[in-house]
Amino acid sequence: MNSAQACDISLAITGSGGAGTITAGELLLSLAGKNGCFGMMRRSFGPQIRGGEAAALVRISHTPVECMNDHFDLLLALDWRNADRFAEEIRLHPGSLIIADPAAGQIPDSIAGLGVDIIEVPMKKLAKEIPAGRPNMIALGLLAHWLGFCSDEAARLITEVFGRKGEEIVNGSQAAFRQGFTEPLIVEAREARPRPEPGEPAFTGARWHFNGNQGCGLGALRGGIRFAAAYPITPASDLLEWLAPRLEQFGGSLVQAEDELASINMVIGASYGGIASMTATSGPGFALMTEAMGLAVASEIPAVVINVMRGGPSTGIPTKSEQVDLNMAIYGLHGDAPHLVLGALDHADCILTTEWSVRLAEALQTVAIVLSDQNLAQSTVLIPEPEYELPPIKSRAIADPDENYQRYQETRSGVSPMAIPGTAGSTYVADGLEHTESGKPSTAAADHAKQLDKRLRKVEDFDYGPHWADIRGEGETAIVTWGSTTAAVREAASRLAARGDRVKVIALRLLLPASPDKLAAELEGVSRVLIVEQSHSAQFHRYLRAYYDIKAMTHTLARPGPQPLTPGEIVDQVEQWS
Amino acid sequence: MDNAARPIPIRPRDYKSEIKPVWCPGCGDFAVLNAITKALAFLELPREDVSFITGIGCSSRIAAYTSVYGFHGVHGRALALASGLKAARPDLTVLVAGGDGDGLSIGGNHFIHACRRNMDMTYIIMDNEVYGMTKGQASPTTAPDWADSKLTPQGTGIRPFQPAGLALTAGASFIARGFTGDPNGLARMLVEAIEHKGFSFVQALSPCPTFRPEQMEWKHQVRGFEQETTSDPIEAVQRIQADDGMSTGVIFRRQYPVFQPGGKSGDCMLESIESEFLI
Structure with missing residues (x-):
């Protein structure tokens, strides 16, 4: 590795599911943060619930990075059982370094044939000698040493991750890390080769460590979301799991619904009740929600729908990413249904875009669809603390008590004040049927034209800045x-x-x-x-x-x-x- | 809000809107509307504190004929919408209504889960064993040999749902059957249903004079249950199974845990959540 590469390294940790590759990858990324680096990590899984294969794909750099590189400089294989499965994902080059356990068997020809550089370390054997020691923590130590990291923070990070599992596991993991970090085989190998040098960090400010799903979750909270209803679906479930306890901390709640049809209708119900509300789903669930999104548009109820896109159509490739629900988000609603569609551009932008979407949905009383994807959702970045400034946006227009209240009253902006249940005198019936300004169902051409214009105008004439x-x-x-x-x-x-x-x-x-x-x-x-x-x-x-x-x-x-x-x-x- | 300055409407008609119903003359749904407004007047509930959520179909139009807050949503999803509203606004009295097709066919999944979830709300199925808005098709409560629909000219050949039994096995904590031929009895039943803490299900037998004119004979077939309300689900299921579906009364009532999410302190600061991201 030359010095230019030294500042930007892509590495993969592979093994069977349960081998702890992902945990090792996450700890390595955290340790990189403690060592003044930036980086990101993608998780790659097979479809198995337990077992199968897992890989942590990690990129560590002295400058912030938001995507994976074209090739991998280093592959640490805890075993070779799934080498073929990862061949197209982990592209190696002739200069790549392989760290492998000789006990795991022959390095596959497809890899050895590339002319890669190989270091053999008996990770399994070393782990066995340590009570509660595991090969993945040996691997973490090896990689931390190879990258030239200072190991001071490792013990604390390991305690944070394994603390719940008890003292024995924490001690075993810390000992295994130290064993790997000081292993003579890696120490000698590093001295004998051109190696990454830690160098001076270019940025010393605060670093954030989060994935796209968490970014969307934080953006939602910042925007004021206090209710969510959802049905589990990959890759949106972690967003919901992150949000559920945090909404409660804010006095709100997340309800697990019986299906996506219920989720979106619950969101509309809660929002009708005056509470900013959202759901998150992925392609198949999003398809189920489209009817009710039409209802939210027609009845002018703010609602935020996050679609964490995955490979489609149908069940498709649930654990992988594609930008394929754009058509559905733009054109999928029935009728002439003006609404908002926003796409998050990167991890930091998941926060901005979701917050902005919530504020826009609330201000414009319509549906805001946020498109994220598996690529953002399930990869973790280590970046400078995201900073942004949104233009001031008015909060939801709330109607005062008024005996002559008209829910869908014509206004210049197209936005009509909304009466919240509990407000005396302003009772009204929200309706998906076309209606008059008061909300009375109507089939008259003039009423239809007036309401269509109003719903379009409020969305199209708004200054988005x-x-x-x-x-x-x-x-x-x-x-x-x-x-x-x-x-x-x-x-x-x-x-x-x-x-x-x-x-x-x-x-x-x-x-x-x-x-x-x-x-x-x-x-x-x-x-x-x-x-x-x-x-x-x-x-x-x-x-x-x-x-x-x-x-x-x-x-x-x-x-x-x-x-x-x-x-x-x-x-x-x-x-x-x- | 200043409660003292607010006159409480006490007459049933104060709970009605100015909108003229789309229902046919003789439709049982008029009586359901009257029973609801009577029950609300009896309970002296301020109009603004009641939200009435409905689906799609003839009967689901009912929300617009009242003067409380309401939501006329999409077909089959009234219970879901109402559940979201109640989750976010536990202070409101939530009423839900719709037809047998809306609640038991397209909305069947929401029905069983609403029973199981047991949120504090009242759900009325206005059951006429037919889809009226779409001009007379068989519903999940239609007899298998009813052959008057062009969509199923031989009849459906499928045994109908027994809504009360379905509600019971799905976990509803209050189950009643009323008849529009007895609006005062139905109103009393609704008062009990609204006062019950948990999910209250009321099946209102509501004849359709247009597509099921034979139902005009229901007034001669309906009678009250002989037994008192039970809290024993085994007894309730026996009673429901032994009945022809035409006996009225509060069949089952029991206190189950009521689902109401959230309600924590809410004093969390964004900064404390953001600090989780800091490395």
Whole structure:
């Protein structure tokens, strides 16, 4: 490894499910944070409930990173039982380092044949000699030493993670870590090779450590969500599990519903009661919710729906990522149903976008769909504390007691004050039937037109400010993207910039309503546009074609999951286009 | 809110809105509306403290004919919407109503789970054994040999649900059957149902003069249960099974744990949650 790589290392820890690869990866990332580094970690699982295979994919860098790199510099294999399963996910190069246990058997030809560098350490045997010692903690020690980390904080981190399991496990894990950290085989190997040097951290401020699901959860709390109803679904369940106890701490609650039809209707009921409410789901559950989202639009009840997208259609690939529910989010509601669709661009943006969505839904009394995906949701980042400032947004307009109250009264903005049950004199019946200004059901053309206009106007005339997109850099080439592919696009752009190719990156955060004028202004002087997305049918490209007038020459990089797009793929695409 | 300045409506008609019902002349649902407004007047519940949630169908229109807060939602999901409202606003009196198709077919899953969840609310199924709004199709309570629907010209051939039995096995804590031919009896039953702590289920036999004109004979078939209300589910199930579905009264009442989420202190600061992210 040369010194340039020393600041940016991608490594994988693989093993059978239950071997503790994920725990080792998480601890390594935390330790990286304590050593002044940034990083991220993706978990990769097979479909098995228990057993099967698991891999922690970790990237550690001196500068903040938000996506995985193209190749892995280091693979630590606790065993080789699932080497084939991970072959397409963990791409090695001839210089990659392999740390393996000789007791685990022969290194597969597919890996050994690459000309990789191999260090053999009997992790299992070393662990056995320590009471309650486990090979994954030996592995953690080996990696921490290899990376040149100071081990001071390791004992405390291990206590935090294993404290619940009792003293014996904590002591055994700490001893195994020390054993790995001081193991002569790794010490000698490190001295004999070019190795990563810790160097001086470029950033000394506060670091945050969280995954995209937690980011969305925090954004929801910041936005004021105090009620959630949901049905378990991968990969949204961890968001809900994170939220449930924390909502209670705020005096709110999360109800596990009997299905997604119930979840979204419970959300509408609670929001009708005056409490900011949300649900979170993934593609199949989102499909079930679309009818009631139409109800929320028609009855003008604020509701936030987070869709943590996964591979589809149908049950698809629940544990992997794709940006494939854009069509459904934009077009999936029945009738003419103006609503909001926002996409979180990276981990920090999960917080911003969800908070903004809650505030917009409350202010505009409509449905806000937040699109996240498995890639963001189940990967953990170690980044500088996210900071952002949202423009001031009015809270939900609440009606005063009024004997002549009209729930759906015509207003200039299209937003009508909402009476909250319990308010004397302003009783009304919220309705999914088309209605008059008072809420009385009506089939009259004039009433229909008036209410359609009102519901459209409040969403389309609102000033969303600068947050409609995240724009970085300048150049004659622009890459337009959305959602979790943004991180790979940004990294590709910085690689291109490093070699003199300036690229402008436009990542759309607000997808509906569309901002055609704003995008057109940003594309002034741009001669070609690469559209990047993770969808087989190029849903984002088609969406851009439907809502925007892009005068520049366009090209599309649209490929399906399950593997996330990497910066190298995007760089290649730009270079091939020349 | 200043309670003293607020006159409590005490007449049943104070709980009615100005909107003229879409129901056909002779429809049993008029009597359900009257029974509800009588019960609310008897209980002297301030209009603003009552929320009336309904699904879709003829009977589900009822919310708009009252002067309390209401929500006329989507087909089959009234109980879900009401459960969310009650979870967020335990202070409100929550009433839910709909038809047999709305509650037992498209909304069947929500019905059994609402029984099991036992939130403090009252659910009225206005049962006429037919879909009226869509012009006369068989519902889950229609007899298997009813062949008057073009959709099932030979009849459904499927045995109907027994709503009271379904509610009992799903865990409802209050189960009653009333008849629109006796609106005062139905009103008394609703008073009991609203006062009961937990999920109260009231099946209101409500004839459809348009698509089930033979139901106009119900007034000669309906009679009260001979037995008193029981708190024994075994006895209740025997009584329901032995009956032809035309006996009225409060069949079962028992106190089960009431589900009401949340209610913690709520003094948490965002900063303390954000500190979890700090490394």
